[in-house]
Amino acid sequence: MGDIPTSPDIIFRCKGSPLAAAIKSAGISFPLPKSGLILVGEQTNILLKHTQLIHLRGKAVKMASSSSYNSPCAACKLLRRKCMPGCIFAPYFPPEEPQKFVNVHKIFGASNVTKLLNELLPHQREDAVNSLAFEAEARVRDPVYGCVGAITFLQRQVQKLQKELDAANADLIRFACNDIPTALPQAPGTSSFQPLTPRNRLAEFNRRNIGNEGGGFYQVPGALPYSFPWNDASPDDINDGGEGGM
Amino acid sequence: MKESSRKHGSLSPCAACKLLRRRCAPDCVFAPYFPADEPQKFASVHKVFGASNVNKMLQELPEQQRSDAVSSMVYEANARVRDPVYGCVGAISSLQQQIGSLQTQLARAQAEVVHMRMRHLASTSDYPAGTGSTENKLMASQSKSFYYMDTVDQANITESLWSY
Numbered sequence: 001m002g003d004i005p006t007s008p009d010i011i012f013r014c015k016g017s018p019l020a021a022a023i024k025s026a027g028i029s030f031p032l033p034k035s036g037l038i039l040v041g042e043q044t045n046i047l048l049k050h051t052q053l054i055h056l057r058g059k060a061v062k063m064a065s066s067s068s069y070n071s072p073c074a075a076c077k078l079l080r081r082k083c084m085p086g087c088i089f090a091p092y093f094p095p096e097e098p099q100k101f102v103n104v105h106k107i108f109g110a111s112n113v114t115k116l117l118n119e120l121l122p123h124q125r126e127d128a129v130n131s132l133a134f135e136a137e138a139r140v141r142d143p144v145y146g147c148v149g150a151i152t153f154l155q156r157q158v159q160k161l162q163k164e165l166d167a168a169n170a171d172l173i174r175f176a177c178n179d180i181p182t183a184l185p186q187a188p189g190t191s192s193f194q195p196l197t198p199r200n201r202l203a204e205f206n207r208r209n210i211g212n213e214g215g216g217f218y219q220v221p222g223a224l225p226y227s228f229p230w231n232d233a234s235p236d237d238i239n240d241g242g243e244g245g246m
Numbered sequence: 247m248k249e250s251s252r253k254h255g256s257l258s259p260c261a262a263c264k265l266l267r268r269r270c271a272p273d274c275v276f277a278p279y280f281p282a283d284e285p286q287k288f289a290s291v292h293k294v295f296g297a298s299n300v301n302k303m304l305q306e307l308p309e310q311q312r313s314d315a316v317s318s319m320v321y322e323a324n325a326r327v328r329d330p331v332y333g334c335v336g337a338i339s340s341l342q343q344q345i346g347s348l349q350t351q352l353a354r355a356q357a358e359v360v361h362m363r364m365r366h367l368a369s370t371s372d373y374p375a376g377t378g379s380t381e382n383k384l385m386a387s388q389s390k391s392f393y394y395m396d397t398v399d400q401a402n403i404t405e406s407l408w409s410y
Contacts, residue, residue, distance in 0.1 A: 106299070107295065107299060107303075108294065108295060108296070108299065109295070109296040109298075109299050111296075112293075112294065112295070112296050116294075116326075116330060119330060120330060120331065124330075124331045127331050127332065128330065128331045128332070131331065131332045131333050131335040131336075132333070134335050135322060135333060135334065135335060139303075139322075143303060143306060143307060143315065144307065144311045144314050144315045144318065145314065145315075145318045146318050146319070146322060147322070147334060147335065147338065148318040148321050148322060148334065149318075150338055151334060151337055151338055151341065154338060154341035154342060154345065155341060157341075157345050158341060158344050158345055158348065161345060161348035161349060161352055162348060164352055165348060165351055165352045165355060168352060168355035168356050168358075168359055169355055171359045171362075172355065172358055172359060172362060175359070175362035175363070175366060176362075178366065
């Protein structure tokens with residue numbers, strides 16, 4: 001694969017994070033979109049605007065419908081056609097965000113986007129447009145890997161964290177085994193910081209690694225929606241990994 | 247791949263030209279990456295991106311990068327076919343959630359390791375429990391690994407692919 005492209009600073013957060021506070025101060029109100037998808041960062045300000053549009057949907061629709069008589073949506077402007085009142089693009093590509101549609105049109109094409117949106121329910125279209133816009137921008141910036149580069153980067157992060165977690169749990173097991181002569185009996189329901197017998201420690205280790213709380217994400221590939229084509233570092237695997245959704 | 251499809255004398259069209267019902271020229275840009283025996287690969291890419299967009303994108307890339315580009319496009323297209331709303335952005339979201347969960351678990355496990363080490367030292371050391379210097383050294387070395395992941399993440403994040 002050569003140099004792995006580093007990802008943009010993609011952060012998905014829920015309420016309560018400093019990011020959420022920043023979004024709030026930018027004028028976006030809660031609740032967050034159903035997708036929980038928030039893209040922020042110094043280099044991804046334009047993507048944040050996509051999220052802003054989710055929360056300002058009412059305003060955007062109103063602007064689009066009222067402005068369609070005066071000003072066409074970004075899609076119709078680029079396509080040089082009359083923006084009709086029922087234009088499928090108008091709610092999602094306002095005229096003040098021309099670059100969003102430019103990217104989407106460049107990568108996917110207006111007719112493909114139309115077909116895709118027509119196949120979706122109206123309440124799904126916003127998220128679909130925002131994800132398309134994200135992918136399109138990623139592809140414009142990285143024509144070779146697009147947003148798959150970010151997936152690869154995140155996948156490696158997951159693997160690294162899992163290894164570190166396994167190492168820390170192995171340390172705990174070792175301590176637990178060394179504590180055999182000094183371990184005190186453990187009452188049920190007490191906190192994990194109380195000393196455990198080696199058998200309980202081993203059970204805890206297994207629970208963390210096999211159960212819901214543990215490394216199930218790494219050890220149970222089915223938990224992910226897709227397998228990733230570039231799990232191995234070997235560049236020779238690239239050409240074999242084109243299937244993605246398995 | 248181009249050569250093998252032409253080897254036996256028959257000009258068997260690549261999967262792209264077969265789907266588009268056109269003559270597969272010897273210099274067809276799709277032929278090396280969309281062999282005739284993998285029709286589904288091009289079908290999903292064509293559905294999501296469109297043949298002309300793929301053609302344009304490949305033409306803009308040097309030849310040595312086209313294979314990776316096609317692989318990533320196929321991956322994105324398959325993801326979009328499976329999940330028409332989120333596509334592979336859903337996978338990014340899922341991975342990010344996993345990372346958050348793993349970081350929490352790791353922090354907890356490392357805190358417990360520190361705790362166990364301190365207990366172990368206290369029970370085996372000649373010094374009385376709670377000696378500041380020993381505990382401080384332990385905490386200092388442990389806090390390095392606590393924050394290692396964050397500092398690595400920050401370093402990677404600042405090397406953003408998307409910096410201007």
